[in-house]
Amino acid sequence: MIVSLADLKQGQKGKIVSLITNNIPLKLLEMGCLPGNDVTLLHTAPFQCPMYLDVNGSHLAIRREVAREIEVEIQ
Amino acid sequence: MAKDINVSLIGNPNTGKTSVFNLLTGLNQQVGNYPGITVERKSGVCKLPRGVKAHIIDLPGTYSLNASSLDENVVIEVLLNKKDKDYPDVAVVVSDVENLKRNLLLFTQIKDLGIPTILAINMADQMDRKGITLDIPELEKRLDTKIVLMSARKKKGIDDLKQAIASYKKVPVGSCVDVFKIDPPYFEKLQKAFPKQSLYKLWLVITQDVNFANINRNTIPDTSEFHTKKKSELKRLQQKETIKRFQFINDTLKATQTIDLAQAKGFRAQLDKILIHKVWGYVIFFAILLFIFQAIYDWSGYPADLIDSAFAWLGEKVKAIMPSGALTDMLSEGIIPGIAGVAIFIPQIAFLFLFISILEESGYMSRVVFLMDRVMRRFGLSGKSIVPLISGTACAIPAVMATRNIEDWKQRLITILVVPFTTCSARLPVYLIIISLIIPDERVAWIFGYQSLTLMALYLIGFIAALGSSWLLSKYLKMPSSNLFVVEMPNYKVPLWKNVAINVYEKTKDFVTEAGKIILAISVVLWMLASYGPGKQFNNATEIVTEANPGVVGDILENKIESHKLEHSYIGYAGKFIEPAVAPLGYDWKIGVALISSFAAREVFVGTLATIFSVGNEAETTIKNRLLTEVNPKTGKYLFNFATGISLLLFYAFAMQCMSTIAIVKRETNGWKWPIIQTIFMSGLAYVSALIAYQVLI
Ligand SMILES: Nc1nc2c(ncn2[C@@H]2O[C@H](COP(=O)(O)OP(=O)(O)OP(=O)(O)O)[C@@H](O)[C@H]2O)c(=O)[nH]1
Ligand SMILES: [Mg+2]
Numbered sequence: 001m002i003v004s005l006a007d008l009k010q011g012q013k014g015k016i017v018s019l020i021t022n023n024i025p026l027k028l029l030e031m032g033c034l035p036g037n038d039v040t041l042l043h044t045a046p047f048q049c050p051m052y053l054d055v056n057g058s059h060l061a062i063r064r065e066v067a068r069e070i071e072v073e074i075q
Numbered sequence: 076m077a078k079d080i081n082v083s084l085i086g087n088p089n090t091g092k093t094s095v096f097n098l099l100t101g102l103n104q105q106v107g108n109y110p111g112i113t114v115e116r117k118s119g120v121c122k123l124p125r126g127v128k129a130h131i132i133d134l135p136g137t138y139s140l141n142a143s144s145l146d147e148n149v150v151i152e153v154l155l156n157k158k159d160k161d162y163p164d165v166a167v168v169v170s171d172v173e174n175l176k177r178n179l180l181l182f183t184q185i186k187d188l189g190i191p192t193i194l195a196i197n198m199a200d201q202m203d204r205k206g207i208t209l210d211i212p213e214l215e216k217r218l219d220t221k222i223v224l225m226s227a228r229k230k231k232g233i234d235d236l237k238q239a240i241a242s243y244k245k246v247p248v249g250s251c252v253d254v255f256k257i258d259p260p261y262f263e264k265l266q267k268a269f270p271k272q273s274l275y276k277l278w279l280v281i282t283q284d285v286n287f288a289n290i291n292r293n294t295i296p297d298t299s300e301f302h303t304k305k306k307s308e309l310k311r312l313q314q315k316e317t318i319k320r321f322q323f324i325n326d327t328l329k330a331t332q333t334i335d336l337a338q339a340k341g342f343r344a345q346l347d348k349i350l351i352h353k354v355w356g357y358v359i360f361f362a363i364l365l366f367i368f369q370a371i372y373d374w375s376g377y378p379a380d381l382i383d384s385a386f387a388w389l390g391e392k393v394k395a396i397m398p399s400g401a402l403t404d405m406l407s408e409g410i411i412p413g414i415a416g417v418a419i420f421i422p423q424i425a426f427l428f429l430f431i432s433i434l435e436e437s438g439y440m441s442r443v444v445f446l447m448d449r450v451m452r453r454f455g456l457s458g459k460s461i462v463p464l465i466s467g468t469a470c471a472i473p474a475v476m477a478t479r480n481i482e483d484w485k486q487r488l489i490t491i492l493v494v495p496f497t498t499c500s501a502r503l504p505v506y507l508i509i510i511s512l513i514i515p516d517e518r519v520a521w522i523f524g525y526q527s528l529t530l531m532a533l534y535l536i537g538f539i540a541a542l543g544s545s546w547l548l549s550k551y552l553k554m555p556s557s558n559l560f561v562v563e564m565p566n567y568k569v570p571l572w573k574n575v576a577i578n579v580y581e582k583t584k585d586f587v588t589e590a591g592k593i594i595l596a597i598s599v600v601l602w603m604l605a606s607y608g609p610g611k612q613f614n615n616a617t618e619i620v621t622e623a624n625p626g627v628v629g630d631i632l633e634n635k636i637e638s639h640k641l642e643h644s645y646i647g648y649a650g651k652f653i654e655p656a657v658a659p660l661g662y663d664w665k666i667g668v669a670l671i672s673s674f675a676a677r678e679v680f681v682g683t684l685a686t687i688f689s690v691g692n693e694a695e696t697t698i699k700n701r702l703l704t705e706v707n708p709k710t711g712k713y714l715f716n717f718a719t720g721i722s723l724l725l726f727y728a729f730a731m732q733c734m735s736t737i738a739i740v741k742r743e744t745n746g747w748k749w750p751i752i753q754t755i756f757m758s759g760l761a762y763v764s765a766l767i768a769y770q771v772l773i
Binding site for chain 2: 019024025026027028029030031032034035042043045046047049050052056057058059060061062063065066
C-alpha cells in the first residue's frame with residue numbers, strides 16, 4: 001500500500017517510493033531521503049510535528065508539510 | 076623543497092572536524108555536538124613531517140556543495156575560487172564512520188572538483204559498538220583516494236593523517252561521478268564554451284543560487300549565458316545528480332562495508348524515549364533550565380564573595396601603602412572598584428558557559444530543537460531559533476552568529492532581531508546586585524530561594540519579550556517564508572571534557588578581557604569626572620559646607636563635604652542634566668550616569684556605580700554595602716528601594732545596551748536599517764516599562 005510519509009504511525013516502517021520534486025528541499029535528498037531507501041518514523045513531537053525519522057541509518061527531523069510530499073510503501 | 080600548503084577540513088556537520096582541527100593545530104576553539112557549531116572559517120598552523128608547514132582551515136559542516144544556508148555557503152566560497160587565499164592544495168573530508176553513506180556524498184562532490192581529497196574516517200572508536208567493519212584497501216581503490224581511519228576522541232590516527240597530508244601529491248585526482256550523464260546535450264554545450272574548466276565546477280556555479288537566495292555570485296568563470304534553464308528544471312537536475320551519486324556510493328559501500336545490526340546497541344532509542352517524550356520531554360527541559368539557574372546561584376556565591384572581599388582588601392592596602400595623592404585615589408576609588416564590579420561575576424559566567432557547552436556537546440540541543448519547533452513556529456521562528464535563544468543567555472554575539480544555520484531568511488532575521496532580549500551574561504552582574512539589594516535572601520519550599528526565583532523570572536521576561544516581538548515581527552514583516560526545516564539528530568555523547576573546559580575557559584576569558592578593557596577605560600574617565608569640577612562650588616566645597624553646617628564636625632562633616640563635591644563635579648552636572656528624564660523611573664542622577672555609561676556595555680553599570688558611590692564613602696568597603704546605605708536626598712528614603720529596583724531590572728531586561736551586538740547585527744543583516752530599528756524598539760520598550768513599574772509600585 002502506498003501512503004504519504006506523514007501518515008506513518010510511530011514505529012512504522014516503509015520504503016520511499018517517490019518524492020514530489022518541486023517542494024522537497026534538496027538537502028533532504030542529500031541526507032539520504034531517496035526513492036528505494038527504508039524509512040522509520042521514530043517519534044513525533046506533540047501535534048505530530050516535527051517528525052523524527054530514521055532514513056537508512058540517518059536520523060533527522062522534518063516538518064509534517066514536507067513529509068506529505070514523500071510517498072512510501074508499507075507492507 | 077619544503078613549501079607551505081593549504082589544507083581545508085570539510086565534512087558533514089558534527090563529524091569531528093573541529094576536534095581534528097584542535098588535534099592538528101593545538102589552537103583550540105569551540106567544539107560542540109550540535110550541528111552547525113562552526114559557522115565561520117577558523118585557521119591554524121600544523122607542522123608536518125619533512126618540514127612542511129600546513130595552514131589548516133576548519134570549515135562549517137555541510138551536507139553537500141549545494142548550499143542552502145549561509146554557513147554552508149562559506150565552504151563553497153573557498154572551494155570555487157582558486158584565488159581565495161585559503162584555496163586548498165588538499166582537502167581532508169572528515170566523515171563519521173556511522174554515517175559513511177551520507178558523508179560520502181560530499182566527498183564525491185569535492186573530488187569531482189579536481190582537488191586532491193583525503194578521506195578521514197573519524198570516530199573509529201564507535202565501530203565495535205555499532206558492529207561496523209570496513210575493507211579499507213578496497214574502499215581506497217573504489218574511491219580512488221587515500222583513506223585514514225582515525226578517532227579524534229581516542230587520539231588515534233592523527234600521525235597517519237599528518238603523513239597523508241604531507242604526501243598529498245600522491246593522492247590521485249580524478250572524478251567519481253560523471254555529471255555529464257545527467258543531461259548530455261546541455262553539458263556538451265557547456266564544455267565547448269569552457270573547455271578548460273572542470274564540468275562539475277561550472278555546473279556548481281550555475282546552480283549556486285537554486286537553493287539559497289542570499290548569495291554573492293562568484294563570477295569566475297562567467298557562466299551567465301548558460302542560465303537558460305528554469306529554476307525548477309535545474310532543481311530536477313540537481314536531484315538527478317544526487318541520486319546518481321548515491322547509486323555510486325551504495326555500490327561502493329556494498330562491497331566494502333558490513334554492519335552487524337545485532338551488535339548495534341540502542342542507547343539512543345532508550346534516551347530518546349524519555350528526553351523527547353510528549354510530556355516528560357518538556358518537563359525535563361524546564362527542569363534542566365531551572366536546575367541551571369539555581370546552580371548558578373548556589374555554586375557561585377562563595378567564590379563571588381571571596382573575590383569581592385579580596386578586591387576590598389586590595390583597595391585598602393593600596394590606600395595604606397601608597398603615598399596619598401591623585402594616583403592612589405584613582406587606583407583605589409576608580410580602577411579597583413571598577414574592575415571588582417566585573418570580577419565578582421566571573422564564577423556565574425563560567426558556570427553558565429559550562430552548562431551551555433555541556434548541552435551542546437552531549438547532543439541534547441538537537442532534541443530541544445525538535446521539541447520546540449512547533450511552539451517556535453507559532454511565533455514566527457524556527458525550532459533552530461532555540462539554540463541562539465539559549466546561547467544568547469551567555470552572550471548575544473555568538474548567538475547572532477549561530478542563526479546562520481537557519482535556512483529561511485525571514486525566520487533568521489526575526490531570530491537575530493529578538494535574540495538580544497534574552498538575558499545575556501552581561502546583564503547578570505546588574506541583576507545580581509540589584510536583586511541582592513531589594514529581594515530578601517530567604518527560601519520557599521526548601522530549595523528555591525526568592526532571589527533565584529526572581530532571577531529565573533527575569534530570564535523568563537527576556538524570553539517572553541523575545542517571543543512577543545517575534546510574533547509581532549512575523550505578522551508585520553512582509554517576506555516570503557518557507558517550511559524548509561531539516562535537522563539532524565546526532566548520537567548522544569558523553570562530552571569530551573577537554574572540549575568543554577577549553578570552551579568555558581576561552582569564553583570566560585573573552586568576556587572578562589573584553590568587558591575589562593571597556594570598564595577600565597570608563598572607570599578612569601568616570602573617576603576623573605567625579606574628582607574634578609568647574610567653578611567655586613567644587614573648589615571651595617570645604618568652606619561652603621562648613622559655613623552652612625555650623626557645629627557639625629568630624630566624619631559627618633567630611634561626608635557632607637564629599638557629597639557636595641561630587642554633586643558639583645563634572646559628572647554631577649552631567650547626571651543632573653539627565654535627571655529629569657530618569658527621575659520618573661525612580662532614579663537619581665548617580666544612577667542616571669551609570670545608565671548612560673552602560674549604553675556602551677551593560678556590565679559597566681556595576682563598575683560605574685561602584686566607582687561613583689565609592690568616591691567619598693569611606694565607611695563601607697564592599698560594593699553592596701555602599702549601595703544599601705545610600706539615601707536619596709530628594710525623597711529621604713533608601714535609594715535602592717523595591718520600586719526603583721524593579722524599574723531598573725526591567726530597564727536592563729529590555730534596553731539594547733551593547734555596542735558589539737549592534738555591530739554584529741549590522742554585519743549579519745548587511746546594513747544599518749535593522750540594528751537601528753532594533754535599538755530604538757528595545758530601548759523604547761525599556762523606558763516605558765520601567766516608567767510604568769516605578770509609578771505603579773511606589
Ligand atoms: N566517539 C567519538 N566522538 C567524537 C570523535 N571526534 C569528535 N567527537 C565528538 O563529536 C562531536 C562533534 O565534534 P566537532 O569537532 O564539534 O564536530 P564538527 O565537525 O566540527 O561540527 P560542526 O562544526 O558543527 O560541523 C563532539 O561531541 C565531539 O566530542 C571521535 O573520534 N569519536
Ligand atoms: Mg566545527
